[in-house]
Each structure stands twice: as structure tokens, then as C-alpha cells.
Amino acid sequence: MNLAAQINSLLAALILLTAFGLLVQKRMYGLLHIFAWQGLFLSVSTAVVGYAAGTHHLYISSVLTLLLKVILLPYILHVLIQRLQIHKEIETVVNVPTTMLIGIALVIFSYHLTAPIRELSTLVTRSTLAVALATVMIGLLMMITRRHAVTQIIGFLAMENGLFFAATSATYGMPLVVELGVALDILIAAFIFGIFFFHIRTTFDSLDVKQMAKLKEED
Amino acid sequence: MTFSPVGAASSSVLLFFLLAAAALLLKRNQRLLITAGFSLAAVASLLAVAAGGLVVWSGLIHKLILPIGLPDLPFHLRLDPLSGFFLTVIGLLGFFVSIYSIGYCRGFLGKRSVTYLVIFYALFMAGMLLVVVADDAFFFIISWEIMAAASYFLVMFEDEHAENRKAAFLYLVVAHIGAIAILLSFGVMAGFAAGVEEGFNGYTFDAMREAKFPTGWATLAFLLAFFGFAAKAGVIPLHVWLPEAHPVAPSNVSALMSGVMLKTAIYGIIRIAFDLIHVFPWWWGAMVLVLGVITAVMGILYAVMQQDLKRLLAYSSVENIGVIIIGIGLAMIFTSFKLPVLAALALIAGLYHTLNHAMFKGFLFMGAGAVLHATQERNMEKMGGLIHKMPWTAALxxxxxxxxxxxxxxxGFVSEWLTFQAFLFTPALPNALLKLLIPLGAALLALAAALAAACFVKAYGVTFLGHWRGHNPLNPPLLRGTKGVVEVDWFMRLGMILTAFSCLALGVLPTVVIGWMDTISEQMVGTKIAASAGAFGWVWLTPVSHERASYSGPIVFLGILAVVCATYLLLHVRRTAIHRAPIWDCGFEKLTGRMQYTATSFSMPIRRIFGFLFNIKEQVRITPPVPPCNKGGVGGLHYHLRVRDRFWGWIYEPISDVSFWVARKVGMLQQGKIHIYLIYSFVTIIILLMFFR
Structure with missing residues (x-):
């Protein structure tokens, strides 16, 4: 039991590390790799929680996560990046060190926020809830600070990772049906993003979301 | 089987809904649709009259709870004398207008499909009937909205003109602002009516009747409700939609809107003030009275200025609503000073005027519709001399x-006379301020009555007398298209004749009507006036006591009839008494129809006297003569006059400017940058988390 909790904490730390990695990484492929790593840690962590808590349906979730977030989604994004011939450099709105500092502030805030829950909960995974919350917020932060549509998608998927992690760490996972549904949603979202990228590109000749400001009505 | 009023009322409503559904099936055969549809509407209206008339006569209260509605709040129906009275008014005018519509809507044949007109006409009638029988707030609002939405589509019927769409939109906006106020008012009352119980019980009118309201909250509820109903009734300054929407609707619809839809708002005010809230600070009544006086005087002044016949009638509706509101305001003042007999007199005066206005305004709109039907013209300046072509319409x-x-x-005389009688009793009030100010209101009401007479002398004179003023004076004047101007058909005439008879009957037999209406005043203010009003039999109407004032409809009628007959005989017995000849043209020899006294010139003195109340723009443009005849003089003279409602500039334009300004400021939030939007949600999440930690 204790060991499982320790392993889970380690994995949580790694997930948080990859989340920061996403903030720091300046190259598109590197970003994808880090995202895949995050998915892998998540998948392992889910399996560990499933083993420790004896809830076996978490294994299915774990496998699904592995297939989707480690293999399929990075692959799709990879293909997209190649096809669309996207710049390999990432453009940011706020510079990296500042983003990092905000990220650290968010982590502290998350710990502060989850402190009361940590004292009430009896689950082995209770200490990782703060990490999950921090991952969600860092994902959102990434969406805010990046210009490129693809990076925004990765931020979105990172947020989803965080939510999933929160679900497993707070309540030993959602019911299987819900998880299956979520997994399907992610998959479909990825396809839709793929299609939209092409459309956005043909419309604006760019994937810079700044272009969308043109959609606003003039006054 | 016995006749159950509430059953009759609901079957009348059901018939209207049925008609709305059946109209879709008869879409193919428009002529049949018009005849069958409006005949059915007439029958359904008669049912409503029967139900309402019987309830008022018997004074009993009938209730019915329908098994539909919200889970906890089924639809409550209730027929008491007050709703019965309004049911009668709606049904009666609905009956006359439905007959009239058979003829009127044939004018649309071959031009546009009348299916929607029939559907929304039926829904409109059903909505109005439901409003007055609804007995819980939820059902009331639903009915109110059916009525508002259906009338919106009716105003939009001829939607190819931008003017009509604009008017309909304005109407919809005002109607909904009013509906929100009414809803809020019900919310306030339900809060107190529900007491400690959970659920929707507080929303039934029964619970509201039982409830005790603190004065402050009662005032809030009353003010909200009065605002909402005033917006519907067209009380100044909430009247702006009325002169826009009424003229553009088909005339049979204008007749109903002006004749009875405005009255549902009167019903609402009476229901809320006298039945649901029993608290009566005297200033409520004073406020209602002041607004009524302002509405009456301003409404008729605006009416005098109009050149559009239907617009004139619409403004005149504003005036009459003012007169009705005056009656209600007086009744409220008398009630708050515990003078039930006088309150009953004022209330009966207001209700009588409600009935009368429904009749004669519906009637006048039908008449205007007949003129429009025949000439395709709404502007009085382009009419004239119609009495020769349309003698029936002219006489009616x-x-x-x-x-x-x-x-x-x-x-009209009886109810305004009764209102004056109510005014004359105000010295009985124990409040010095009111004693001083109310006679002023009476004087202004007298002014309004006189101006109304002037207004209709103008309307009648310019439209029906004199010569045709149309643009082409050389052609035989009344030829338009192929048929020219001809008298309207018998259905339209029948609708108008029946209404004319009801106007006469209401004027000649007021004691009978007041005896019938007495149960309402008994229910609302707790006392009757029929005993004193009819103390000298049905011939003499003596409100309160015969020493003060009395009026005999039958005797006056017979006297007038005798004078009219005698004059007619004197003029027509000898063939030479009437001598027809061309107009003396002072030797000018080139008189045309356009040189007549016009509507604008008729109202000019009033425009000069009361000019400060209007937003007037007057322009005279003289164009130089055309080169060939260069010996000075003028080539052309253009006179342009625009009279606008001052309230647009005073109230509505500032409001719309402010809302645009606010919208622009709020629009700054919308940057079009996805990062900004994400930051909004991010910051929101963080703040929420901090609060609910």
C-alpha cells in the first residue's frame, strides 16, 4: 500500500515536471514528445492506482490512455505538423521565464486550495490532487500564452490529462462508462481539430490565432 | 343539461384554438376559409358573451381547475362578475368584428394569403378571453403572452412595408417590457402569498387574495403591475407603440386591438388593485388619476394633429384609455377614504366607458377599414366627398x-357624464390637497371631451364631406383601378350596423346596463349603486341621488329623434326646399378639390395654441419660376409640416442612446483575441476557487 502511494507520488511529480516541460519547450516536436511522456506517466499512474485500490476497471482506462494519448494523438498531431509545414519554433505571447513563474505560483495556489481536502480524505492518492489541479491550470496557462493553434490543442489535451488525473486521484477514477465517453470525445475532438486546422489555414493562410481577431465586427 | 358559464367560456376558447388549427387545413380554399373561419369566430364570440353576461347578471363565482399546467400548479380558471364583464366586452366586439371580417378579408383575396390572418386572429381572441378568466399568475402570463405574440403577428401581417415591421417590433419590445414588469409584480405578491408553504401555491390568485401585504411591498407590486399594464393600455408616456402599431394592422385587427386588447390591461389594473391587493394608500389613486388626466388631454391633442385616419383613431384610443383610467383612479381614491358608494360610481363610470369605448372605437376602426378597403388610402388629405359614394359607411x-x-x-355621453358626476363628488374627500386639485382634473377632462369633438368633426368632415382631394383632379375623381370607390359589401355593413345599434342601446338604456353591471361594483368595492341609480325606474339615470343630477336616455333620444324627423320632413316635403348647384367660385373658375379646407388647416388653431406640447417642424419652400415665364412670381410652393410626439425626444431617445452606449462599452470585452477570452475564464476560475475554498 505504502509503496503504491509512493510510486504514485513519484508519477505525480513526473506529470508535474512534464507539465512544466510543456511550458518550457520551444520546439514543436519536442512539445509533442513531452506530451506523449505525460500521457505515459498518466497511464502508469492509473494502473498503479487501480492495483492499489483494487478497482480493476482502471486498467482499461490505463490502456485506453496509453493507446490514445501516448500513441494515437501524438501521431495524428505529428502528421498534421508535417503536412501543414508548420514552423518548428513555438511563438509565445509571454516569454518563457515569466510563464514559468506564473506556473510556480499556480502550483502553490493549487496546494493551498487542496489543503482542506487533503486533511479530510483517506485515499492513498490524496496528496496528488494538488498536482492534478496544477496540471489543469498549467494547461490553461499554456493555451493562454501560446499563439499557434497546434500548441493550443496540446494545452487543451494537457488540461484533459490533468482532469483525468484529478479523477483517479480524488475518487479512484470515474465510472468506466464516463471514462469511455471522455476518451471518445478526445478522439473526436482531435479529428475535428485536424479538419479545422486545414480550414483555418486555407481561410487565413496561417495558423496564428491572432488572425481570428479579424472575425470581430468593426465599430 | 344546465348552462354552465365556465363551460361556455372554455368551449369558446376551445373553438378559437380549433379554428386556428383548422385554418391550416382550409388553406387551399381562401374564400371558404374566410367565410367559415370568421363565422366560427362569431359563434365562439357569442358563447363568450353568453357566459360573461350570465355571470355578471347572477353575480356568482364559478371556478374550474384544468389538469394541465405545471406539476404543482394546474391552470386555474375563474369566472366572477369582473371577468364576466370583460368576457362580454371582448365577445361582443369579437362578434361584430368577426362578421365584419368576412367582408373585409375578401379584399385580400388574390393579393395575399389570409391563412395566417385567420390563425392569429383566432389565437388573439383566445388569448384575450383566457387573460380575463385566468386565476393564477402562471396561466395569466401565458395567456397574456399568447395575446401579445398573436397580435404581433397580426400587426406584421402586411410585412412587405418596412414601416409595418418597425411598428411591430416596437410593439413587441414595449409589450415585453410590460410583461416583465407584470411578472415581477406577481413574483412580489406570490412571495407573500405563499407564506411558509413550499411550492407554487402562492401563485394562485386565491392565495394572493388571502395574503396580507406590508404597505411597502404592496406599493412595489402595484407600481410594477401598473407600469406593465399601462404599457399595454398606452398610458402616456408609454403610448408610443400604439399610434405606430394600430394603423398598420389590418383594420379588423385594429378594431380588436384598440377596442378590446387595451381593455385587458384595464382588467389587469382593476384585478390587481381592487381584488388582489387590498391596501390603498390614497396617493396610488391620485397617481393613477393624474396619469389618466395627462393621457386623456395629451392623447386627444395628438389625435387632432393627425392626417392619417387610423393614426388619429389610435391617438384617440389613448385619450379614451385616459378617461377610463380617470374613473379607476377616482374609485381608488374614494376607496382609500372609505367612501364605497362613490367608489362604486367611479368604478362603474370607468367600466361603462370601457364597454362604450370598445364599441365605438371598434366601430370607428371598422369604418376606417371600410374607407381604406374602398379607397386604398389612409391619408385624410387625399380623401373627401366619400359620403356620395359610400352613404352607408358615411352614416354609420x-x-x-x-x-x-x-x-x-x-x-359615449353616458359614461363621460358618469365620470363627471364622480368628479363632482370629490368635495366629500377629507383631504384638502385632493379637494383642491381634483376639480382641475375635471376641467382638463372637459377640455379633452371638447377637443375630442373637434377631432371627430375634423375626421368626419375631411373624409366624408366636401369633394375628392385625390391627386388627379381632372379625372373622374373616385376611379381607382377598375371598380373605383364603391360602397362596402353587406357583411361589413352588417358588422357596423350591429355595433351602431349597440352604441345606441348603451346610450339610451344606461339604467338597465348599470343594473346588470352592479354585481361588479359589489364584488370590487362592496356596494351597489343600482338602487339609487335606477330609483326612478329605467327611464331616469340618477347616480347617487336625483336632487344632484339625472339623465334620461330614452327621453333625450326621443326628443332628438323628433327634431331630426321634423327637420327631414321640413326639408324633403317640398321639392324646392333643397336646391343643388355648383359651388360659387368667386369668379375664379379654376377651383379644384385640392383648394378645400384640409385636415391640416382645420387643426391649425389648436396647433398654434398648444404648439409647445409638440415637436413641430414647419417648412415653406418657394421654388423660383421656370425660365419661360420669368416675370417674378413663384414657380412652386411646398409646404411641409411634421408634428412629432415630444415623448420620443424626452424619454425614448435618451433611453436608446444610453443602451447603445452601454452596449458599446460591453462590446469592449469582445476583443476577438482568443487569449483574452481564455484569460477571462482563467481569472474567473481562479477567483471562484479562492472564494469557495
Missing amino acids: FLVGCISISALPPFN
């Missing part, structure tokens, strides 16, 4: 004009 329209000008023997 005259009856309507006499009624609305409050001249005996027709009905």
Missing part, C-alpha cells in the same frame, strides 16, 4: 363620431 361612421364625441343620445 357619423354614429361612431357622435358616440366618441360624448354627445347624447349615444353611449
Whole structure:
């Protein structure tokens, strides 16, 4: 039991590390790799929680996560990046060190926020809830600070990772049906993003979301 | 099987819904749809009259709870004398207008499909009937909205003109602002009516009747409700939609809107003030009275200025609503000073005027519709001399004009006279301020009555008398298209004749009507006036006591009839008494129809006197002469006059400017940058998390 909790904490730390990695990484492929790593840690962590808590349906979730977030989604994004011939450099709105500092502030805030829950909960995974919350917020932060549509998608998927992690760490996972549904949603979202990228590109000749400001009505 | 009023009322409503559904099936055969549809509407209206009339006569209360509605709040129906009275008013005018519509809507044949007109006409009638029988707030609001939405589509019926769409939109906006106020008012009352119980019980009117309201909250509820109903009734300054929407609707619809839809708002005010809230600080009544006086005077002043016949009638509706509101305001003042007999007198005066206005205004709109139907023209400046081509319409329209000008023997006189009687009793009030100010209101009401007479002299004179003013004076004037101007068909005439008779009957037999209406005042203010009003039999109407004032409809009527007959005989017995000849042209020899006294020139003195109340723009443009004849003089003279409602500039334009300004400021939030949007949600999440930690 204790060991499982320790392993889970380690994995949580790694997930948080990859989340920061996403903030720091300046190259598109590197970003994808880090995202895949995050998915892998998540998948392992889910399996560990499933083993420790004896809830076996978490294994299915774990496998699904592995297939989707480690293999399929990075692959799709990879293909997209190649096809669309996207710049390999990432453009940011706020510079990296500042983003990092905000990220650290968010982590502290998350710990502060989850402190009361940590004292009430009896689950082995209770200490990782703060990490999950921090991952969600860092994902959102990434969406805010990046210009490129693809990076925004990765931020979105990172947020989803965080939510999933929160679900497993707070309540030993959602019911299987819900998880299956979520997994399907992610998959479909990825396809839709793929299609939209092409459309956005043909419309604006760019994937810079700044272009969308043109959609606003003039006054 | 016995006749159950509430059953009759609900079957009347059901028939209207059925008609709305069946109209879709008869879409293919428009002529049949018009005949069958409006005949059915007439029958359904008669059912409503029967139900309402019986309830008022018996004074009993009938209730019915329908098994539909919200889970906890089924639809409550209730027929008491007050709703019965309004049911009668709606049904009666609905009956006359439905007959009239058979003829009127044939004018649309071959031009546009009338299916929607029939559907929304039926829904509109059903909505109005439901409003007055609804007995819980939820059902009331639903009915109110059916009525508002259906009338919106009716105003939009001829939607190819931008003017109509604009008017309909304005109407919809005002109607909904009013509906929100009414809803809020019900919310306030339900809060107190529900007491400690959970659920929707507080929303039934029964619970509201039982409830005790603190004065402050009662005032809030009353003010909200009054605002909402005033917006519907067209009380100044909430009247702006009325002169826009009424003229553009088909005339049979204008007749109903002006004749009875405005009255549902009167019903609402009476229901809320006298039945649901029993608290009566005297200033409520004073406020209602002041607004009524302002509405009456301003409404008729604006009416005098109009050149559009239907617009004139619409403004005149504003005036009459003012007169009705005056009656209600007086009744409220008397009630708050515990003078039930006088309150009953004022309330009966207001209700009588409600009935009368429904009749003669519906009637006048039908008449205007007949003129429109025949000439395709709404502008009075382009009419004239129609009495020769449309003698029936002209004679009937005259009856309507006499009624609305409050001249005996027709009905308008009786109710305005009763209102004056109520005014004359105000010295009985124990409040010095009111004692001083109310006679001023009476004086202004007298002014309004006189101006109304002037207004309808103008309307009748310019439209029906004189010569045709159309643009092409050389052609035989009344030829338009192929048929020219001809008298309207018998259905339209029948609808108008029946209404004319009801105007006469209401004017000649007021004691009978007041005896019938007495149960309402008993229910609302707790006392009757029929005993004193009819103390000298049905011939003499003596409100309160015969020493003070009395009026005999039948005797006046017979006297007037005798004079009219004698004059007719004197003029027509000898063939030489009437001598027809061309107009003396002072030797000018080139007189045309356009040189006549016009509507604008008729109202010019009033425009000069009361000019400060209007937003007037007057322009005279003289164009230089055309080169060939260069000996000075003028080539052309253009006179342009625009009279606008001052309230647009005073109230509505500032409001719309402010809302645009606010919208622009709020629009700054919308940057079009996805990062900004994400930051909004991010910051929101963080703040929420901090609060709910």
C-alpha cells in the first residue's frame, strides 16, 4: 500500500515536471514528445492506482490512455505538423521565464486550495490532487500564452490529462462508462481539430490565432 | 343539461384554438376559409358573451381547475362578475368584428394569403378571453403572452412595408417590457402569498387574495403591475407603440386591438388593485388619476394633429384609455377614504366607458377599414366627398363620431357624464390637497371631451364631406383601378350596423346596463349603486341621488329623434326646399378639390395654441419660376409640416442612446483575441476557487 502511494507520488511529480516541460519547450516536436511522456506517466499512474485500490476497471482506462494519448494523438498531431509545414519554433505571447513563474505560483495556489481536502480524505492518492489541479491550470496557462493553434490543442489535451488525473486521484477514477465517453470525445475532438486546422489555414493562410481577431465586427 | 358559464367560456376558447388549427387545413380554399373561419369566430364570440353576461347578471363565482399546467400548479380558471364583464366586452366586439371580417378579408383575396390572418386572429381572441378568466399568475402570463405574440403577428401581417415591421417590433419590445414588469409584480405578491408553504401555491390568485401585504411591498407590486399594464393600455408616456402599431394592422385587427386588447390591461389594473391587493394608500389613486388626466388631454391633442385616419383613431384610443383610467383612479381614491358608494360610481363610470369605448372605437376602426378597403388610402388629405359614394359607411361612421364625441343620445355621453358626476363628488374627500386639485382634473377632462369633438368633426368632415382631394383632379375623381370607390359589401355593413345599434342601446338604456353591471361594483368595492341609480325606474339615470343630477336616455333620444324627423320632413316635403348647384367660385373658375379646407388647416388653431406640447417642424419652400415665364412670381410652393410626439425626444431617445452606449462599452470585452477570452475564464476560475475554498 505504502509503496503504491509512493510510486504514485513519484508519477505525480513526473506529470508535474512534464507539465512544466510543456511550458518550457520551444520546439514543436519536442512539445509533442513531452506530451506523449505525460500521457505515459498518466497511464502508469492509473494502473498503479487501480492495483492499489483494487478497482480493476482502471486498467482499461490505463490502456485506453496509453493507446490514445501516448500513441494515437501524438501521431495524428505529428502528421498534421508535417503536412501543414508548420514552423518548428513555438511563438509565445509571454516569454518563457515569466510563464514559468506564473506556473510556480499556480502550483502553490493549487496546494493551498487542496489543503482542506487533503486533511479530510483517506485515499492513498490524496496528496496528488494538488498536482492534478496544477496540471489543469498549467494547461490553461499554456493555451493562454501560446499563439499557434497546434500548441493550443496540446494545452487543451494537457488540461484533459490533468482532469483525468484529478479523477483517479480524488475518487479512484470515474465510472468506466464516463471514462469511455471522455476518451471518445478526445478522439473526436482531435479529428475535428485536424479538419479545422486545414480550414483555418486555407481561410487565413496561417495558423496564428491572432488572425481570428479579424472575425470581430468593426465599430 | 344546465348552462354552465365556465363551460361556455372554455368551449369558446376551445373553438378559437380549433379554428386556428383548422385554418391550416382550409388553406387551399381562401374564400371558404374566410367565410367559415370568421363565422366560427362569431359563434365562439357569442358563447363568450353568453357566459360573461350570465355571470355578471347572477353575480356568482364559478371556478374550474384544468389538469394541465405545471406539476404543482394546474391552470386555474375563474369566472366572477369582473371577468364576466370583460368576457362580454371582448365577445361582443369579437362578434361584430368577426362578421365584419368576412367582408373585409375578401379584399385580400388574390393579393395575399389570409391563412395566417385567420390563425392569429383566432389565437388573439383566445388569448384575450383566457387573460380575463385566468386565476393564477402562471396561466395569466401565458395567456397574456399568447395575446401579445398573436397580435404581433397580426400587426406584421402586411410585412412587405418596412414601416409595418418597425411598428411591430416596437410593439413587441414595449409589450415585453410590460410583461416583465407584470411578472415581477406577481413574483412580489406570490412571495407573500405563499407564506411558509413550499411550492407554487402562492401563485394562485386565491392565495394572493388571502395574503396580507406590508404597505411597502404592496406599493412595489402595484407600481410594477401598473407600469406593465399601462404599457399595454398606452398610458402616456408609454403610448408610443400604439399610434405606430394600430394603423398598420389590418383594420379588423385594429378594431380588436384598440377596442378590446387595451381593455385587458384595464382588467389587469382593476384585478390587481381592487381584488388582489387590498391596501390603498390614497396617493396610488391620485397617481393613477393624474396619469389618466395627462393621457386623456395629451392623447386627444395628438389625435387632432393627425392626417392619417387610423393614426388619429389610435391617438384617440389613448385619450379614451385616459378617461377610463380617470374613473379607476377616482374609485381608488374614494376607496382609500372609505367612501364605497362613490367608489362604486367611479368604478362603474370607468367600466361603462370601457364597454362604450370598445364599441365605438371598434366601430370607428371598422369604418376606417371600410374607407381604406374602398379607397386604398389612409391619408385624410387625399380623401373627401366619400359620403356620395359610400352613404352607408358615411352614416354609420357619423354614429361612431357622435358616440366618441360624448354627445347624447349615444353611449359615449353616458359614461363621460358618469365620470363627471364622480368628479363632482370629490368635495366629500377629507383631504384638502385632493379637494383642491381634483376639480382641475375635471376641467382638463372637459377640455379633452371638447377637443375630442373637434377631432371627430375634423375626421368626419375631411373624409366624408366636401369633394375628392385625390391627386388627379381632372379625372373622374373616385376611379381607382377598375371598380373605383364603391360602397362596402353587406357583411361589413352588417358588422357596423350591429355595433351602431349597440352604441345606441348603451346610450339610451344606461339604467338597465348599470343594473346588470352592479354585481361588479359589489364584488370590487362592496356596494351597489343600482338602487339609487335606477330609483326612478329605467327611464331616469340618477347616480347617487336625483336632487344632484339625472339623465334620461330614452327621453333625450326621443326628443332628438323628433327634431331630426321634423327637420327631414321640413326639408324633403317640398321639392324646392333643397336646391343643388355648383359651388360659387368667386369668379375664379379654376377651383379644384385640392383648394378645400384640409385636415391640416382645420387643426391649425389648436396647433398654434398648444404648439409647445409638440415637436413641430414647419417648412415653406418657394421654388423660383421656370425660365419661360420669368416675370417674378413663384414657380412652386411646398409646404411641409411634421408634428412629432415630444415623448420620443424626452424619454425614448435618451433611453436608446444610453443602451447603445452601454452596449458599446460591453462590446469592449469582445476583443476577438482568443487569449483574452481564455484569460477571462482563467481569472474567473481562479477567483471562484479562492472564494469557495
